[in-house]
Amino acid sequence: MDVQEEIKxxxxxVHPGVxxxxxxxxxxxxxxxxxxxxxxxxxxxxxEDSFGVTLPDEELADLKTVGEAAELIKTKMEK
Amino acid sequence: MPERVVITGYxxxxxxxxxxxxxxxxxxxxxxxxxxxxxxxxxxFNVRIAAEVKDFDPNAFMEPRxxxxxxxxxxxxxxxxxQAIEHSKITIDDENRYETGIIIGSGVGGxxxxxxQVGVLNERGPSRVSPFIVPMMICDNASGRVSIETGIRGVNxxxxxxxxxxxxxIGIAYKxxxxxxxxxxxxxxxxxxxxxxxxxxxxxxxxxxxxxDPTSASRPFDANRDGFVIGEGAAVVVLETLTSxxxxxATILAEIVGYGATSDAFHITQPLASGESAVRAIELxxxxxxxxxxxxxxxxxxxxxxxxxxxxxxxxxxxxxRAYSIPVSSIKSMLGHMLGAAGALEAIVCCKVIQxxxxxxxxxxxxxxxxxxxxxxxxxxxxxxxxxxxxNSFGFGGxxxxxxxxxxx
Numbered sequence: 001m002d003v004q005e006e007i008k009x010x011x012x013x014v015h016p017g018v019x020x021x022x023x024x025x026x027x028x029x030x031x032x033x034x035x036x037x038x039x040x041x042x043x044x045x046x047x048e049d050s051f052g053v054t055l056p057d058e059e060l061a062d063l064k065t066v067g068e069a070a071e072l073i074k075t076k077m078e079k
Numbered sequence: 080m081p082e083r084v085v086i087t088g089y090x091x092x093x094x095x096x097x098x099x100x101x102x103x104x105x106x107x108x109x110x111x112x113x114x115x116x117x118x119x120x121x122x123x124f125n126v127r128i129a130a131e132v133k134d135f136d137p138n139a140f141m142e143p144r145x146x147x148x149x150x151x152x153x154x155x156x157x158x159x160x161x162q163a164i165e166h167s168k169i170t171i172d173d174e175n176r177y178e179t180g181i182i183i184g185s186g187v188g189g190x191x192x193x194x195x196q197v198g199v200l201n202e203r204g205p206s207r208v209s210p211f212i213v214p215m216m217i218c219d220n221a222s223g224r225v226s227i228e229t230g231i232r233g234v235n236x237x238x239x240x241x242x243x244x245x246x247x248x249i250g251i252a253y254k255x256x257x258x259x260x261x262x263x264x265x266x267x268x269x270x271x272x273x274x275x276x277x278x279x280x281x282x283x284x285x286x287x288x289x290x291x292d293p294t295s296a297s298r299p300f301d302a303n304r305d306g307f308v309i310g311e312g313a314a315v316v317v318l319e320t321l322t323s324x325x326x327x328x329a330t331i332l333a334e335i336v337g338y339g340a341t342s343d344a345f346h347i348t349q350p351l352a353s354g355e356s357a358v359r360a361i362e363l364x365x366x367x368x369x370x371x372x373x374x375x376x377x378x379x380x381x382x383x384x385x386x387x388x389x390x391x392x393x394x395x396x397x398x399x400x401r402a403y404s405i406p407v408s409s410i411k412s413m414l415g416h417m418l419g420a421a422g423a424l425e426a427i428v429c430c431k432v433i434q435x436x437x438x439x440x441x442x443x444x445x446x447x448x449x450x451x452x453x454x455x456x457x458x459x460x461x462x463x464x465x466x467x468x469x470x471n472s473f474g475f476g477g478x479x480x481x482x483x484x485x486x487x488x
């Protein structure tokens with residue numbers, strides 16, 4: 001599974017209208033992608049569904065970039 | 080000196096059309112929007128009919144991102160508000176944004192979103208609940224979203240008075256403008272409660288008709304009426320001071336000259352049979368206007384046995400013998416009951432009656448009820464020159480709300 005690609009799909013789903021070309025590993029959620037705290041929580045719910053993992057709200061707060069989210073998901077999936 | 084308050088624009092999303100003009104054309108043709116429920120599977124419901132808004136595309140009125148996190152009731156409000164602003168040609172800018180307000184209420188709020196998320200909570204647990212559920216369900220999300228979409232920064236309220244909501248929202252905005260608190264306002268109501276819990280709840284309260292024939296179910300003032308048909312939609316007007324309207328060369332559609340609101344202090348769902356508090360509300364709305372001037376009364380006319388009889392009584396008590404020569408009609412016969420939006424759409428219909436010289440009918444009125452003995456404009460629209468109207472709204476909780484609307488001169 002291409003984690004990065006699945007996260008991109010989840011972002012497009014929960015944050016319609018986002019500039020898809022900006023969804024890179026370096027992209028920051030709140031800056032580059034203009035997501036707010038509510039849409040970040042929506043994203044975590046979508047990622048839970050996509051990857052079958054659990055993402056508590058406190059872990060979400062530490063995520064700054066798409067790449068960081070991908071790393072966290074990969075770690076969780078390996079466990 | 081109180082300001083005179085005029086209506087300079089309106090917009091609507093209704094079961095008969097996605098704008099006011101389409102809705103009006105269907106109303107004067109006596110067309111009904113009532114049909115079998117399509118929004119959810121209603122086969123095991125006792126009530127299987129409603130007046131639903133059809134083919135509404137929220138993305139035509141707002142960004143897809145906004146639409147995704149906005150309940151249908153607030154989407155309707157955004158659409159109606161944008162239409163009203165366009166119709167009035169008012170510009171919201173740094174000169175007027177803090178002097179312009181929004182009072183758009185809802186009877187029920189985001190009940191569809193609430194229902195969906197309660198399902199998520201029960202099936203998957205609290206950690207799976209959407210972070211948007213609170214903003215999506217609270218009634219003030221309609222006025223809040225409209226503020227974001229329009230840039231209006233004055234008073235921002237969502238007034239809740241059940242089926243009187245639309246009338247009270249316009250009434251309170253009228254009062255604020257009249258007394259100099261605001262120069263202009265968007266005012267109206269919205270609801271989207273044709274959902275499983277909405278239909279089941281109103282049905283169990285005995286408010287909805289048990290007649291599942293869409294063509295005959297809503298029959299205000301008819302002897303065989305047995306409840307209302309639930310509807311949905313939004314209606315919003317632009318109100319402003321006469322000074323402001325004249326200054327910017329706006330087309331003045333009508334003037335609001337009175338608003339009366341009272342409470343029954345009686346029962347949570349039933350109206351006071353004597354209509355005593357409704358009489359007082361009508362008298363307050365008349366605000367010194369002679370009953371001789373009234374050319375049309377837009378009835379609350381829900382098609383429930385109790386409402387139509389007590390409303391008739393209240394009209395006769397407040398107007399006297401002249402009540403028999405005033406046309407009274409209920410557009411709920413065609414639109415169902417749009418709940419919080421109903422009163423606002425009905426106020427707009429009063430403007431149209433004044434402008435167009437046509438009174439929409441009460442359809443399905445075939446069997447006279449001795450308790451309902453006024454001229455209800457049965458079944459076909461009527462030509463009439465009307466210079467002043469009253470529009471009545473009553474709601475669960477004992478609300479009685481009446482607006483008086485006149486031709487501007």
